[in-house]
Amino acid sequence: MKILKGTIEDKIIRLEEPTGLPDGTKTLVKLRPFIKEKQDKIIKRQLELLEKGFDMGELLVKSRDEIYER
Numbered sequence: 001m002k003i004l005k006g007t008i009e010d011k012i013i014r015l016e017e018p019t020g021l022p023d024g025t026k027t028l029v030k031l032r033p034f035i036k037e038k039q040d041k042i043i044k045r046q047l048e049l050l051e052k053g054f055d056m057g058e059l060l061v062k063s064r065d066e067i068y069e070r
Contacts, residue, residue, distance in 0.1 A: 005034065
């Protein structure tokens, strides 16, 4: 499954990139309006999470050798 961006012009959807499917291929299209402000908000939130990181808990093993000592 691919997600492609496009613009609706009357009953025609103009895609921004090729689909890779041969002409005449029957497809199922799910329409969802693209809201730039919402996408920008999501991108900003994801970048903040990447910068902040998250706590993965206590470091139990500092080196590979410690695993074999047990």
